[in-house]
Amino acid sequence: MPQAIVQPDQATLSPEEASAHAASSITYLFTGGGTGGHIYPALAIADEIRARNSKARIVYIGARGKVEATLVPKSGYPVHLVHACGLPSSRNPIALFNFLIRTCIGVLQCLVHLLRIRPQMIVATGGFASSPALLALAVLRFLHLSSARCFVHEQNVVPGKVNKLAGRIADQIGVSFNESLRYFPANKATFVGYPIRHEIGAGSRYETRAALGIPDQANVIFAFGASSGARSINRAVVEALPILLAKSNVHIIHLTGQTKNEDYDAIEDTNGRIEHLDLSPEDLSRYHQSAYSHEIQQLYAASDIVIGRASAGTVTEIGVCGLPAILIPLPYAPGDHQAMNARTLESVGAAYVIYESVVLENGRTVGTVDSQRLVQRIYDILDNPDQQAIMEERVRETFDQHGLKRIIDLLNDLMNPVSGSIQSDYGTAREEKISDYHEADTSLSPFGLVKRFRSGRDETFIRSVGEDYLKYRVDGFLKSPRWPIRNEGVKLVGLLNYQDRVSFILSLLQDKTPVSWIQRLLGGDYKQVGFIRRNAVTTIQQLGLYNKEIRKTLLDLLDDPYYEVRTVAARAFAVLIPRDADTDTEIVTRILDLIQDRSFEVKAEAVLTLGKIGTASVTDYFRPLYLFPNWKVRTAVISALTDLVRRHLISDLEALQQDLDNILVTCVHFEPTFPIKQTLNNLTEVIRQHQSA
Structure with a gap:
């Protein structure tokens, strides 16, 4: 001492x-x-x-x-x-x-x-x-x-x-x-x-509204995203303005935050978006915007609803003020504490929770909030006075006043x-509720979730944590600046069949933002590393979606600098193109080019894909590979010929049978049988069956 x-x-x-x-x-x-x-x-x-x-x-x-x-x-x-x-x-x-x-x-x-x-x-x-x-x-x-x-x-x-x-x-x-x-x-x-300042919750509603020029009977919505602001919240609020301000008794207090950097200027971005809205001067008179407020206690006092993040400070302050809230947790905050806070208040009927999703904007992953859902939740409160009163009571019960x-x-x-x-026992019940969520959330690590869902969707587990929350976790992984975490998020989109995230997956594949020159010297190429691009293609394949944008993206990936990406892109065509579709000549031509690829893995996959989507003419490109040094390429040739026979594209089966004698069927393998020989025997059996038919 x-x-x-x-x-x-x-x-x-x-x-x-x-x-x-x-x-x-x-x-x-x-x-x-x-x-x-x-x-x-x-x-x-x-x-x-x-x-x-x-x-x-x-x-x-x-x-x-x-x-x-x-x-x-x-x-x-x-x-x-x-x-x-x-x-x-x-x-x-x-x-x-x-x-x-x-x-x-x-x-x-x-x-x-x-x-x-x-x-x-x-x-x-x-x-x-x-x-x-x-x-x-x-x-x-x-x-x-x-x-x-x-x-x-x-x-x-x-x-x-x-x-x-x-x-x-x-x-x-x-x-x-x-x-x-x-x-x-x-x-x-x-x-x-x-610890909460004493002035929080001490302001006069009537006096504060009078000072702000807001009628006492107005419905006041207060939106903010912490001191630096939140792009997702700002943009969702702006998108919601035309609907919210259509009601003449609605006023909106909006703190945009003070963020101003090369990535995002909160004030400029917000005002630029407002300029594109069809809002009258009277509408705008009920929209009260500023970058920051040193008197946030007055804004709380004037408000009926709060829209904001779910930090410990915010949820404690709204508890002091007794304000119903729509909470938008910061994705992938340390320990996911914001989601824990938000889910705790939601579980006792004190708040609604809306989770962010992700988009790729100018090569950067950013969060986005569904403005329509935000409006719906606002009116769920404003249009139901009894529900609003219950939420006010419940949120006050969450406040720990002894900090x-x-x-x-x-x-x-x-x-x-x-x-x-x-030591004090006050607030034990609230802490136990949070602890329950904490125990559930520790099992929601990106690597743990991939392991859990690798064999399929575990519906019991999904129901226990909530589909919306699980999707929010996945979006948080996708938004992570750490590529290994982002990579697991990409896998989960496919494993959980989140088809509504396909646009984001495509944007990752289309992102050609280069890495720094130092990273290039160490073998890097793009910000979305090769592993992410490879798994993103696999995810699209798992989602089973195929359209013009996906087709174009996959075609571009056939020239990707990472061989595994070229491999899975070729395979994706074989999986995604409908079997009854007409032959896509451009795709077949591009896949034929891959037969000359320097990587034997790409070469083998190209051959396999041609067996699925090619015509009989591709067999002419297979013959030079009959004696190819790598046995996996020769095995792929035999498998592709098998597919062509099954598709009834090879008419002269006797000539093909004779041609098979020219394929080298030995391989380096640690089993007493040669896989390539077995594959050849399978093809011979298919030919025999078709000749008999």
Whole structure:
């Protein structure tokens, strides 16, 4: 315990008096940020500390160029901005170098701040913005230059990279979900819940609506996608505007978020789409848009329905406010905690859940929300007052109101361990419900699902988790930046027969975005790696769909740089082209070209496909392969001839029988019989049967 906390003249004070006296002299340093989800919990804790002790000193360290630069000063706390950036998800050496340099600079800056401020308590709420301060604390502790205590709060089910590291540095970790305890040392982690600022839920509906120019009797829909916004939610809201605003008593509050990069500009994209809608000035007067709001509590107070993500912060805030919600979980969030939160509220009748699907846009995988379904869910609430009242009651029951108290008690224990246990049984029922979903979701890993469904659809399992949720999981895999996860998602589309995802699978195959020059030197070609393209073709084959777009895509893939893709593309034609269809001369010609392919696997598959879709003339291209060195190619020739005979395309069976003597039937094989010889015997038997007929 820091020596500065207890002075000699405090020896005669009672435990309560000693705690209060110590608290008055404490300097708290808060760190965390990058997004509002990490900043607002810190501000909630800081506000509670300040409310209990106006003499406490509170300082904040955040990242340059992030939202804490404006949010923290607005709350009345000084902020020091340092260099920080997130760990890149790719192995790009330039990105890794930039990360190391900026982090090192940030640590040096934090060393200076910590030595100057001399905090006695450091409170970290996660995000890459907190990593420099935590690393600086570790350095100073090693050098015996700091005795500051450290508390880390984890908002999500699965900790982020920074908080996993912080678990080694912190004296105590507080988690929002019991499921998070297993990620931290058992003697450090405690369930505390999620801290909410007191102003959330305290606003006046009438006064707030009057300030916003919204009639008191209006139906108000509040849509947002966290501090940085959500492209899928923004676009779905815009697409829904003509239907929603057709009712004169509907007002929409829309926070687009502040995202602005080469991939997506939230404000520009949203306004550009609105310009293409046929909305009157009166309609637009009931659409209230802004990029961000520092007074989100007022927007909650004015609203009847919330549309948003399902982070721990959002679901707790709507619980405080008692607002029915339509939740759109972020696909493939760590631990799938957003889906867990959303499903928990849905299970008790407090919210509706809509899952994102995926599309490929300019070579990037992006989420999309069905705007028609969104409108339907909105009116399911607005048109049914009794249902709305039930949802309001149920959502309030989900709110755990003791999070802040637990955290403050824990901080007091850390500084002066006399106040007793901070454990509380409040909220146990809610945690058990979430735990039930967590146990189900751990079996929904991409690799586990592929293994489960490889032998067919397990309908019992699908019913237990829900078809919509399972499809959402698959879409999350498809959206993953990690190609092995995306690859398993592609497989699952075929295994689960999700025919409505065929457009996305085709867009993957049509995506010719090149990889970096370094990856090309290592054998790479396109962003959608060869394994993904190969499995995408197999998926189309499993879906059993064939149309002009699929035909064109498969034709293009016959020239793919990866031999396995050329192989499965040729095979797909053999499977997908209807048996009674007229001969497609272009396809046959292109497959004939593959007989000259440098890969014997491609050559063999081309021969097999020609047996399924070719004419009798293709036999002339088979004869040069009778003595081909690789026995698999010769086996393919015999199989193709067998198919041609069965299709009644070879009329002179006696000549064919004599021609078979020219095929080399030996092969390298570890069985006492030659497979190629057996294949030839099968062809001989088919010829005999047809001659007899």
